[in-house]
Amino acid sequence: MTATMLAGRLDVAKGAFAVEEVPVPAPGPGEVLIKVEAAGVCLSDVHLIEGMLKPLYLKGDKVTLGHEVAGTVHTLGEGVTGTAVGDRVLLQAGETRDGVVHTRGVDYDGGWAEYALATATTLVPIPDELPFEQACFIPDAVSTPWAAITATGAVRPAEAVGVWGVGGLGAHGVQLLRAIGAFPIVAVDPLPAARERALAFGADAALDPADPGFAGLLREATGGRPLSVAFDFAGVAPVREQAMATLGEHGRLVLVGLTNKPLTVTNGTLVSYLRQQIRGHYGSEGQDVVDLVNLVRGGRLEFSRSVSGTFPLAEAARAVEALEHKEGDPIRLVLKP
Incomplete structure (x- = not known):
């Protein structure tokens, strides 16, 4: 050497x-x-x-x-x-x-x-x-969305989930949500290539956030159910407002993407009435990385x-x-x- x-x-x-x-x-x-x-x-x-x-x-x-x-x-x-x-x-x-x-x-x-x-x-x-x-x-690009999903978001099987931003973290978020049994998984991204990627990684639907018929397309994708959990992997203020509006009773908005812009809640009364929550997320724990390696070893992820x-x-x-x-x-x- x-x-x-x-x-x-x-x-x-x-x-x-x-x-x-x-x-x-x-x-x-x-x-x-x-x-x-x-x-x-x-x-x-x-x-x-x-x-x-x-x-x-x-x-x-x-x-x-x-x-x-x-x-x-x-x-x-x-x-x-x-x-x-x-x-x-x-x-x-x-x-x-x-x-x-x-x-x-x-x-x-x-x-x-x-x-x-x-x-x-x-x-x-x-x-x-x-x-x-x-x-x-696996540490960060995979473990961060894994911890956001399993710990901060506490997603349960068959819950309807939205993923805003299908980049490095969001793509793995879609893959991991599929692995734990979330349904349906609705990906939201303005880029056509990112929406195609989301479908390839396991999303059940992929929508353009700027589509004038966005609300109706989302209802169609979920069978009329509001989302239980919405993940912001983009770190963009308008994304958070749109995602918040899709949540139902006890819905959770999980903020993974980082931004120093203010967070605006348009209808605070509705958030309180529906007992919704906004949860910040950052990083992961060491055990998350170990668990993910074991899932790869067992053929559950690649x-x-x-x-x-x-x-x-x-x-x-x-x-x-x-x-x-x-x-x-x-x-x-x-x-x-």
């Missing part, structure tokens, strides 16, 4: 991103050095580069991006047990330090690199049949359709540009060191 490696580094103070040559880190006690095989490119990475998101706990001005990471164990630090060199693993997207959640690739160096450090407890073994390109984005393209690590800036401009309407772009 050479003494240096390539890494996609963000200078937070200057807002400058570049792939640079940096020293290969050495694992300390309780740490593991991972040879990165694949790393996901997430919209939050784009937002970090643009300055829309800022690290809260980063020490210094520079960080290696990448919170969706999979690879093999290369070197064990002192005292590490339960894993061995060569093991195939993915990394949890963050960890708790002194009672505070720190995010990989945001608050400390992530996996847009040839090698990455990880606390041993953040390793999740993956089966041989799960490709690294699919494993890397994510081959989610890999929209791969880029060499050296072309990370190009991958960011492709995602920013939604070239090819990607679900997940993946970096390969």
Whole structure:
């Protein structure tokens, strides 16, 4: 192994991103050095580069991006047990330090690199049949909608559910809702390609939110039932108002997409009368990732359709540009060191 490696580094103070040559880190006690095989490119990475998101706990001005990471164990630090060199693993997207959640690739160096450090407890073994390109984005791109559905939204089988925004998170949301038995699943997106994708991923209907007959088409899709749960994966204020209006008694609006715009409730009296709820959601728990890997191992889930393209690590800036401009309407772009 050479003494240096390539890494996609963000200078937070200057807002400058570049792939640079940096020293290969050495694992300390309780740490593991991972040879990165694949790393996901997430919209939050784009937002970090643009300055829309800022690290809260980063020490210094520079960080290696990448919170969706999979690879093999290369070197064990002192005292590490339960894993061995060569093991195939993915990394949890963050960890708790002194009672505070720190995010990989945001608050400390992530996996847009040839090698990455990880606390041993953040390793999740993956089966041989799960490709690294699919494993890397299970933390976040899959685990976030999974937790939104199973925990925050508490969706039950046969509940009518709406999904607004069928991008990287929303597409997996449709797939996972199908897996747990929601019915019907109505996807809502202004892009024809996204609506087609939703149907391919298991939606029972896919609607254009700007269609003048939207309300009638929704009633037709649900057999006249109001929605029990509506998920906003887009993070767009008008989406939230439209989604809220589709809910019935005890309906839940789950806010997954992030926005700093105000949330408007047009008819507060009706929300109270129907005892509806607005629930915020962010991220997932470590067990969610473990559960999803087990579902893949058991043949219940697979994510081959989610890999929209791969880029060499050296072309990370190009991958960011492709995602920013939604070239090819990607679900997940993946970096390969």
